[in-house]
Amino acid sequence: MGILEVKGVNKRFGGLQALGDVNLSVAENTVHAIIGPNGAGKSTLLNCLVGKLIPDTGSVMFDGQSVLGRKPFEINQMGISRVFQTPEIFGDLSVLENMMIPCFAKRDGAFELNAIPSVASQKDVLEKAEAMLVDMNMADKRHMNAASMSRGDKRRLEIGMCLSQEPRLLLLDEPTAGMARADTNNTIDLLKQIKDERDITIAIIEHDMHVVFSLSERITVLAQGTPLVEDTPENIKGHPKVREAYLGESA
Amino acid sequence: MNVKPDFSKNANMATTAPAFLSVWDMHAYYGESYIVQGISFNVHEGEILALLGRNGAGKTSTLRAIARLDDPQVSHGEIWLDHKPLHNMSSYEAATVGLGLVPEDRRIIAGLTVEENLQLAQIAPPIGWSIERLYELFPRLGERRKQEGVTLSGGEQQMLAIARALARDIKVLLLDEPYEGLAPVIVDEIEKTLIHIKEQGMTTVIVEQNAVRALELADRAVILDTGGIVFDGSASEVLENEELRAEYLAI
Amino acid sequence: YTNEPTGSSVTLGFNVPQTGPYADEGADELRAYELAVEHLNGGGDGGMMNTFSSKALQGNGILGKKVEFVTGDTQTKSDAARASAKSMIEKDGAVMITGGSSSGVAIAVQGLCQEAGVIFMAGLTHSNDTTGKDKKANGFRHFFNGYMSGAALAPVLKNLYGTDRNAYHLTADYTWGWTQEESIAAATEALGWNTVNKVRTPLAATDFSSYIAPVLNSGADVLVLNHYGGNMVNSLTNAVQFGLREKIVNGKQFEIVVPLYSRLMAKGAGENVKGIHGSTNWHWSLQDEASKAFVKSFGTKYGFPPSQAAHTVYCQTLLYADAAERAGTFNPCGIAEALEGYEFDGLGNGKTLYRAEDHQCFKDVLVVRGKENPTSEFDLLEVVEVTPAAQVTYAADHPMFAGGQLGTCNSGT
Amino acid sequence: MFGLDKKDTTMLLVVAIMALCAPFILNPFPAGSAMAQFNAGYPDLMQRFVIFGIFAIGFNILFGLTGYLSFGHAAFLGVGSYSAVWMFKLLSMNVIPAILLSVAMAGLFALLIGFVSLRRSGIYFSILTLAFAQMSFNLAYSVLTPITNGETGLQLTLNDPRVLGVSQTADGSIPVTSLFGLEMRSTYEMHLGPWLFQFNAGYYLSALIMLASFYLAIRIFRSPFGMMLRAVKSNQQRMNYTGLNTRPYTLAAFVISGMYAGLAGGLMASMDPLAGAERMQWTASGEVVLMTILGGAGTLIGPVVGAGFIKYFENIFSKINDNVLHQWFAFMPDGLEDAMVFIVHPFIGKGWHLTLGILFMLVVIFLPGGLVEGGQKIAAWVRKKRKKGSDDTTTKTEPAE
Amino acid sequence: MDAILLQILNGLDKGSAYALIALGLTLIFGTLGVVNFAHGALFMIGAFCSVTVQRILTISFETVDETQKDFLGNPLKVKTPYVESWFGPETGAAIIDWSVPIAILFAIPVMLAVGYIMERGLIKHFYKRPHADQILVTFGLAIVLQEVVKYFYGANPIPTGAPDVFKGSFDFGVMLGFEANAIIYPYWRLVYFGFAALIIGGVFSFLQFTTFGMVVRAGMADRETVGLLGINIDRRFTIMFGIAAAVAGLAGVMYAPINSPNYHMGMDFLVLSFVVVVVGGMGSLPGAVLAGFLLGILESFASMNEVKSLIPGIDQIIIYLVAILILLTRPRGLMGRKGVMEE
């Protein structure tokens, strides 16, 4: 029984069957990659997990509890964090503040009227956020306005924000797209390290095979809304159908 | 650090072939931040130039400056396209004389369908590929022509952004991370397309984090770091130069 | 007492609407105030000072002090009016506040003057409440009120339209409208008229079509518009547009009545006022000596005849000055005493009484009609009847005016 | 100090000193001089400055931090005023219970309206608040007259029951509002040469309350709660997926700012016991929006500056008439004097709206971000210029990395 | 039954004014995304175009008539409009009588120019600024425009009549078999209704059947990208603004005979028109028109005595109540587009 159990999920957009009978089981403390052609329904599947979309049918269980019908913030408080395909950060806030907000959410829960003490006096949160910035290698940008960072930096910030929440399940939607090779490698290392240190489960969508193969323990290939195969990286690499439909010559 | 290219040693600047797109000593600011710090390079007709560098090096800013967008503001320098002074033009004028930019965050216009996004590109002359021909290139778009552009999957949006640029009759195509978020097979497709249009005389500048792929495609490469040019030479030279690759591209 | 003048001059506060819908009325009031000050200080031709029955005023200011004034903007909002009046009292040292163009403002400022210990001479305010349930010892009103309009109009309406009529009231939905509606309905019902319906219209309404359209079908043959200002201009315009006046209902010609008229409003409604009856406090075409003198000095100075608002505030300024002279002091209590129960003549409405019990003024009321063939842009109304004061006088404890207490005069010490 | 950092402490102290010395600062011209017209140091206007300051500070907690633009905040001010006046009528002339009730009632009202309106965001939210406020205004003007006394406004009368107090004073007038016996209207006048300074009890009470509100606002701005509100403004989607429930945050901000408005309303009634429906009209809500934007939305001190600016024009410029103009220009030759009066005439007195409108436009066009930010920018620019003069190195912002 | 029909008719007419004003506003606010508090002022300027044309046509010379006296007892100066002396009293009077329709011709260039100047001179710099700044600047502008009009025309309403042929009312009831006077309707309001339909139709066909609307919408969503596609979006914004100003102005021109124009009439309509636009849904032209008619009709119903006695004060709040109900049940109003001004 995995920490995440997706059973028989269907999702239609008008005439388009974006997800058709998806079953997926992610084992605790593993990295599970979901790959597949563009428009296969990968992001849609993630949307169903975090409460952005509600599947037409099927069930999604996290740690034995259903997430369906819960609001996004409730699902997050259950322990699921998500990095988006296009960076979602607090553009008007500084990098440090961006990092602090998830720390607050972790510490105080979904709402806390913490209106009198100053932010500066919240030492625990500050330290945690600073430490995360150092981990993400962006401590020198801490006072920068998040919106004026380059795109790769935004993405790294977002990953950092999700990590600082210490989620139990981390969902990554193309986390290294547009990231420089050096940072991609850093990120891979960081994810590996974090996974080992803290009992964290990761589901990752990626088109960069380097990332997929160096991180994941299992891979599900999604095509036209349905899982094509699920297997270990080695087997996927050699799978003829996957090569043909997705990887192309370059793999 | 502000490294100005040494023009005397630069084989490229000295070449006799006339430059088609020429950037000369360009400086650009975001408000107070000095980002593009004196950049000069030439692109010849029918050539593919890879513009490389780490996150935040200033690649996007350079492309945006060439495309004459409001931000960053060019404070000094000249940009010539086919003997026309782009530096005196606004972005729509630059577009009418043949400049096309595929922006890094795709910029699919909300509220318009796929087809309308393409039609929009064909309102102002000159008009390039027909919409039908674009659908042939990207069948996925054809299938989704009535869908709202922003609900496309990430990769589909990227296709639309490229298609939109080709829908106009352009002389120079500026691509900002065109492969980002695309499945490997599609990357192969697009690469083929780029080679195809290059054969028809298109001049291309490509910014890409997947440096190896870009360099294999490109004729020449320019490497940026902190807003200045640190290398300008042939693409194969970079592929061969370990040191350069390690220092600026981490590959 | 508050703001006792110590120097060689005395300051009066003229608080009128300078912005908002009543700005033109306010501007006319200001003109009259300036004229009054000029006359009090001995300038100009003296205007009604010459016809005024009291001869206490010398043309040397008030009690020998030169009259100065400050102006302010009420914006026709009680808050703003009070703020403006307060600044006159607190900052400029005004001993008397006067002006205004609506009952809400008059009542608010009257309350303030009572608390601050200065005299308030209400400007244009027609609600029964000003000298009814909201009367104050420091406040005086020269203008007539809703009850008086009813009392003056009723006999004229009886003569014109008979005793068998069905009236439909459209009433602005706020206190002034209600008191006027009550007064007019009572007066016409006393004639034998039947009140078919009383419909309240929102103050903010600009288009009255949905209120007017059902009138014809209701069996009513007279429409009473208890509206003032922009409301009245629009509702009357709409009523005429709907062709009400051409209709025959119950075998009678359909009629419209606008109980409270003013020339500025008549101007706004244009041709639509022709032949429509209403009441007014004063009109420039009156031929008594006082009115003629006032029209002359006002007209010579400004080039057009004064409005009833101008007349009212001019009179009040003179009356205040006169009372101060007679009392020999600016102490509000002295002045109030001098004004209470004071009877005089020569200010344009015949013999006039400032009643002590409620500080309401009793004088002749005019019934006017929109003129069919105006000779100029000012010549819009014609006086149909001058209803003598006796006929519009009511008992001080009349139920329509019950509820409040005058209290005692406050001199601010 | 006070749990604030140095910059905020300095700002608070500056504001405190300005507020306490306002009777001097606002009365720079000798009484009776031609320029005395510009003096603003009389009790009523000073009270208005600080009371509208409170209103705007509170509004800014909602608008400046969360970006939710309420167009109905005047409703809370009105509710506060009505509550206070009723308290004076029924209970006692002491301002404390009145103000407490105002704040509580406004808070309740805000909870109700906020709960419904915050289901929507952006312009849809603005229109919902506007609709609620306009409904309140229209009802207060008409059918609710028994509670609000309609157009005339709710006033004290000689027959108010007043449980803890008398209906009338011995000399038959209405008692005045007080703080445990200290009358709000009592004013100490200080003559200093030709100058006249007025120290009014009501003003000082209001000013102290304003300082307390301001202090509280600083704390809120600098707190995690304040940061969350800014995050709501920046990206609600991210908030939700970070496990934060935005609704209670925005609702709390809405209620707090509603209570500030109620406080302002209660104070207003305490200074001058009258409550009129027009305090709830959309124009009144619009006014606080303008004050906040004019001063600088999202800045701490901006709203107070904006409030002062608008109230100053309303009360001072509207009172300048041609007579005053003639006084000013009296030193000029006659023809020139008349010409000057003619030129200035449309902008003063009944034209004060015109001046205000023009100033609004000038401020937004030339000082984006409002008076405060504009002032800062000008200061920075001047500083830079001066620096540039001494050494000619342009500051280059190094790009990241 | 007849009472209901009557109120529907009334509502349609009221609604056509609301719809027309909201249509202009939604072009600027819903489409260009500029919170334009000066829109009411544009409507008001339109109405004053009628006043101005009337004034121009009645420019008169004075002759002294010794037989009559003016208010000061001097001989009366009688004014005769030049048009009457040029074209003869009858034609002259007819021309003056038709001043409102004539004003349409006058108002179109005037309003286009006002819109052009306003956009180029001011609004252009505010597309990228926060809505708050737009509010402040357009509110300032609205005040200035109002005050200028007040300076020249005063605060009092100025009567501006419709041509004589359109005075009086038309008895619909008789046509439908009801009693006489059951359902009457002023001619001019019929004209207004028709006029509104014409303008609404015109604007719709211009924006729906051409790519213009799409380009402007795209430009509002993302100016930068539209520029990259070679489109001069600024020019299109200017044209859009000019059209919006003209629509607002024409709504005002024709409204003048219904209610005498005064300088603050724009403010009276301002809040209402924002409500209509938002209830209709941001960015939706049909939404604005639909909401205009809907609110007009509901307002008419609420003013019926039967309804008022059931729910006291309902006519005071109906519009706001309906707005609240609609916005709570339909997140983006009746027909709003996603993402327009939701932040």
Ligand SMILES: Nc1ncnc2c1ncn2[C@@H]1O[C@H](COP(=O)(O)OP(=O)(O)OP(=O)(O)O)[C@@H](O)[C@H]1O
């Ligand atoms: N709101 C929507 N309405 C209609 N179609 C949608 C919507 N959202 C997604 N789709 C369609 O559903 C399909 C699956 O989209 P999804 O974003 O899940 O793809 P993906 O696997 O993440 O692809 P990519 O790798 O390109 O990001 C796509 O074809 C997309 O166009």
Ligand SMILES: Nc1ncnc2c1ncn2[C@@H]1O[C@H](COP(=O)(O)OP(=O)(O)OP(=O)(O)O)[C@@H](O)[C@H]1O
């Ligand atoms: N709007 C902005 N305001 C201020 N600074 C900006 C802005 N946009 C980018 N920058 C800064 O300019 C620098 C260059 O950014 P740019 O986006 O050009 O980098 P890039 O080379 O494209 O990086 P990436 O590979 O991450 O896309 C970065 O340091 C970034 O922080």
Ligand SMILES: [Mg+2]
């Ligand atoms: Mg995706």
Ligand SMILES: [Mg+2]
């Ligand atoms: Mg980039």
